[in-house]
Amino acid sequence: MFRLLTALGRGFKQHVGWKRLGVVASLIVIALAISHLVTTLKGLDTAKVLAAMAAKSTMEITLATLCVIGAFCTLTFYDFFALRTIGKNHVPYRIAALSSFTSYTIGHNLGATVFTGGAIRFRIYSDYGLNAIDVAKICFISGLTFWLGNCFVLGIGMVWHPQAASAIDQLPDTINRLIGLACLAGIAGYLIWVATGKERRQLGQNGWKVMLPSAPLTLLQIAIGVVDLGFCALAFYLLMPETPYVDFVSVSVVFILATLLGFASHAPGSLGVFDAAMLVALPQFKQEELVATVVMFRILYFMIPFAISICIMGTRELWLSVIKPWQQRKTGGTSSERREGEPAPVVVQRRQSHG
Numbered sequence: 001m002f003r004l005l006t007a008l009g010r011g012f013k014q015h016v017g018w019k020r021l022g023v024v025a026s027l028i029v030i031a032l033a034i035s036h037l038v039t040t041l042k043g044l045d046t047a048k049v050l051a052a053m054a055a056k057s058t059m060e061i062t063l064a065t066l067c068v069i070g071a072f073c074t075l076t077f078y079d080f081f082a083l084r085t086i087g088k089n090h091v092p093y094r095i096a097a098l099s100s101f102t103s104y105t106i107g108h109n110l111g112a113t114v115f116t117g118g119a120i121r122f123r124i125y126s127d128y129g130l131n132a133i134d135v136a137k138i139c140f141i142s143g144l145t146f147w148l149g150n151c152f153v154l155g156i157g158m159v160w161h162p163q164a165a166s167a168i169d170q171l172p173d174t175i176n177r178l179i180g181l182a183c184l185a186g187i188a189g190y191l192i193w194v195a196t197g198k199e200r201r202q203l204g205q206n207g208w209k210v211m212l213p214s215a216p217l218t219l220l221q222i223a224i225g226v227v228d229l230g231f232c233a234l235a236f237y238l239l240m241p242e243t244p245y246v247d248f249v250s251v252s253v254v255f256i257l258a259t260l261l262g263f264a265s266h267a268p269g270s271l272g273v274f275d276a277a278m279l280v281a282l283p284q285f286k287q288e289e290l291v292a293t294v295v296m297f298r299i300l301y302f303m304i305p306f307a308i309s310i311c312i313m314g315t316r317e318l319w320l321s322v323i324k325p326w327q328q329r330k331t332g333g334t335s336s337e338r339r340e341g342e343p344a345p346v347v348v349q350r351r352q353s354h355g
Contacts, residue, residue: 045288052292056239061296064238068300071231076100077224079121082141085213091128098312099124100142105309109302110268114139120313137210148187148218149225150256155183157253164250167281168257187222191215229256236297241289246282254281 076097083091099121107117122135130138158165158180162173169176194201195215202211213221233252240251258277262270275294282290 044291048288049292049295052241052289053296056292056296060238061300064235064296065300067231067235067238068305071228071235071301072101072305074224074228074231075104078142078145078228079103079138081145081213081221081224082138085141085217086134086137086210088128088130088134091125091130095124095128101305102309102313105302105305106313108268108270109306113263133208136208140210141213144212145221145225146228147225148190148222149229150260151183152187152222153226153229153252154256154260155180155187157249157256159184161247161250161253164253164281165257167283168254168261168277191218194218229259232259232301235301236293239293239296241285241293244284246284251282254278257281 076093077100079100080093080096083089083096102124103117103120104113106120107113107115110116118135118139121138122130122132125135125138158176160180162176162180165171165176165179166173171179192215194212201214202209204210212218229252233255234248236255237248237251240246255278258274258281259270261277262274275298278294279287279290
């Protein structure tokens with residue numbers, strides 16, 4: 001039996017592999033989501049959707065916008081926390097904020113976040129002496145922050161309101177409550193593990209080594225993820241129809257599961273996957289009103305930040321590649337005009353020899 005399992009495992013790695021399996025799983029998720037979305041939206045009255053969007057009060061839109069701003073402000077601490085974790089204390093907060101915001105909004109909207117977001121981070125942090133390994137560590141720590149926050153909120157939500165998760169995963173409440181307990185137990189186990197000693201917190205080998213945060217810092221890491229998710233879920237909740245009433249915790253559980261499905265699909269902006277999951281999980285609302293909520297949330301959380309990030313990165317590249325070199329040529333390019341973050345040249349003084 002053991003030999004059979006070993007042979008199957010070897011054959012899986014050689015002929016299939018986890019990467020191909022992940023691609024297939026993503027395509028299946030996207031196909032199912034789009035299929036359901038097309039079926040659900042068939043016969044949708046666009047005029048009613050637009051009317052539902054127009055019916056949103058200025059206060060609702062303003063509060064939802066403030067929650068989105070709060071989410072992105074919290075998001076800036078993903079990179080800042082990661083930079084301090086790997087010991088890159090010379091990178092200021094404003095650069096971490098720029099990297100977090102642009103890499104997430106552009107990477108998530110274009111898809112393949114690991115590559116697109118990583119490329120943007122490298123472009124920004126390379127001006128501060130960070131290499132590809134440093135950027136990989138930042139991506140790892142930031143991703144850990146995201147998943148710890150997700151698991152914590154999802155665990156509490158599935159224990160408290162397991163029926164909310166059942167609307168998406170179609171599992172019995174008992175199973176969902178057990179999944180929630182498993183999430184919380186996993187986080188508790190991880191906290192105990194990182195608290196047992198510094199040696200155990202070191203991952204990687206050779207040139208790639210990262211020291212995981214200590215237990216107190218991991219709690220801070222979880223808090224960053226929780227606040228970020230809380231703002232996002234609250235923004236969606238504020239845009240939802242007033243009737244029928246659904247409590248915030250249930251919406252949060254649905255929102256997080258839909259978000260995770262979107263990330264698992266690797267679809268640009270989770271397009272189709274997130275939307276289909278929300279429509280499936282909240283069937284008690286009028287279809288046009290719920291679609292209006294999803295569209296408005298996409299405008300506030302995806303489209304506007306994406307446009308802002310493109311403008312920021314475009315302006316930055318224009319400054320670094322065109323305007324700044326032109327100014328340096330015009331002024332003669334003095335030695336004091338260095339790129340921001342570039343270390344100052346070392347001055348070596350020679351002793352004069354006296355003949």
